Amino acid sequence: MQPRDLSDHSPYVPGRGVEEVARELGIDRSELIKLSSNENPHGPSPAAVEAIREHADRVNVYPKSSHADLTERIAEEWDVTTEQVWVSPGADGSIDYLSRAALEPDDRVLVPDPGFAYYAMSARYHHAGVETYPLSIDDGFAQTAERVLSAYGGERIVYLTSPHNPSGSVIPLEEVETIADAIAEETLVVVDEAYGEFADVDSAIPLVNDRDDVAVLRTFSKAYGLAGLRIGYSVVPEEWGEAYARVNTPFAASELACRAALAALDDPDHVEESVETARWARDYIARELDAETFDSAGNFVLARVGDGTAVAEAAQERGVIIRDCTSFGLPECVRISTGTREDTREAVDRLNGVLADLELGAKA
Ligand code: PMP
Numbered sequence: 617m618q619p620r621d622l623s624d625h626s627p628y629v630p631g632r633g634v635e636e637v638a639r640e641l642g643i644d645r646s647e648l649i650k651l652s653s654n655e656n657p658h659g660p661s662p663a664a665v666e667a668i669r670e671h672a673d674r675v676n677v678y679p680k681s682s683h684a685d686l687t688e689r690i691a692e693e694w695d696v697t698t699e700q701v702w703v704s705p706g707a708d709g710s711i712d713y714l715s716r717a718a719l720e721p722d723d724r725v726l727v728p729d730p731g732f733a734y735y736a737m738s739a740r741y742h743h744a745g746v747e748t749y750p751l752s753i754d755d756g757f758a759q760t761a762e763r764v765l766s767a768y769g770g771e772r773i774v775y776l777t778s779p780h781n782p783s784g785s786v787i788p789l790e791e792v793e794t795i796a797d798a799i800a801e802e803t804l805v806v807v808d809e810a811y812g813e814f815a816d817v818d819s820a821i822p823l824v825n826d827r828d829d830v831a832v833l834r835t836f837s838k839a840y841g842l843a844g845l846r847i848g849y850s851v852v853p854e855e856w857g858e859a860y861a862r863v864n865t866p867f868a869a870s871e872l873a874c875r876a877a878l879a880a881l882d883d884p885d886h887v888e889e890s891v892e893t894a895r896w897a898r899d900y901i902a903r904e905l906d907a908e909t910f911d912s913a914g915n916f917v918l919a920r921v922g923d924g925t926a927v928a929e930a931a932q933e934r935g936v937i938i939r940d941c942t943s944f945g946l947p948e949c950v951r952i953s954t955g956t957r958e959d960t961r962e963a964v965d966r967l968n969g970v971l972a973d974l975e976l977g978a979k980a
């Protein structure tokens with residue numbers, strides 16, 4: 617007895633974890649600087665931690681009112697109706713809900729290459745096909761309507777990522793509108809704003825109210841520091857609102873996750889500090905790292921280092937965990953998440969040592 621043929625399905629490749637690497641190197645985890653998964657180096661908001669403690673003894677009940685409260689709070693924040701807010705376990709959960717709501721077997725989705733792997737994974741789970749539009753390292757992964765539209769062939773969902781993972785490039789809202797105007801009525805444009813808080817550009821959420829073919833993904837994993845709780849949401853067109861009840865996994869967004877997200881929304885100082893640090897650190901990395909880097913609006917910087925695997929491995933030996941971008945199809949690149957000011961300075965220093973050593977080794 618076997619599972620169905622999953623040979624088309626690639627496993628998700630996460631950034632390496634601190635425990636895993638510390639064990640492998642036989643060192644204490646405190647000696648490591650982990651900049652591989654675009655997490656928040658300030659941790660969660662203290663208010664969120666307090667909310668988790670406060671509600672810990674109530675996890676015997678299903679998350680009903682917390683879910684409703686969070687939905688309402690997000691709707692208020694963005695001036696949309698509660699039906700338009702699809703709370704989910706991470707933004708990944710929203711990708712699944714949109715797949716469930718949109719895709720018939722043999723539909724196709726259009727995704728960026730390189731890009732975030734889960735769009736394609738989710739589409740394939742739902743028996744849909746995957747097409748790609750190329751983003752090019754030669755023009756700094758510029759995202760334009762033209763690039764997307766020249767690859768478009770009637771797919772049911774078109775994914776845009778702004779800021780884009782792993783490059784950090786953004787797509788202007790006018791380009792999003794141009795795409796939405798040009799494509800078929802039955803194509804949904806999904807703008808993934810998982811890193812939206814770090815960017816200095818407007819969210820696409822107001823577009824969702826103006827039209828019926830744009831949805832936006834957001835998450836509490838990044839700027840809000842709640843990646844371990846798995847909580848995010850999408851904002852969908854009004855006409856899609858009632859589909860949520862038919863496609864969501866009941867109670868998938870947990871009680872503690874909803875409570876923590878509510879508390880985090882009431883702690884703007886924590887988000888502000890997180891965003892400020894990320895902006896400082898991405899500028900610092902771009903300025904001080906001895907490698908070509910790409911302009912990033914996210915909490916990470918993509919760097920062209922020659923041999924990404926060799927650099928990531930050597931960096932790990934010096935206690936810095938970064939993301940080898942081979943799995944993104946960019947074997948010459950690494951992605952460095954922004955850390956605290958102290959960790960970022962230290963990491964760049966160690967990485968420059970690695971780059972110098974590898975260069976000397978190559979010349980020898
Ligand atoms: N979109 C992008 C572009 C991402 O990089 C990530 C996380 N790595 C997600 C969505 C999903 O985030 P989460 O499920 O943690 O909300």
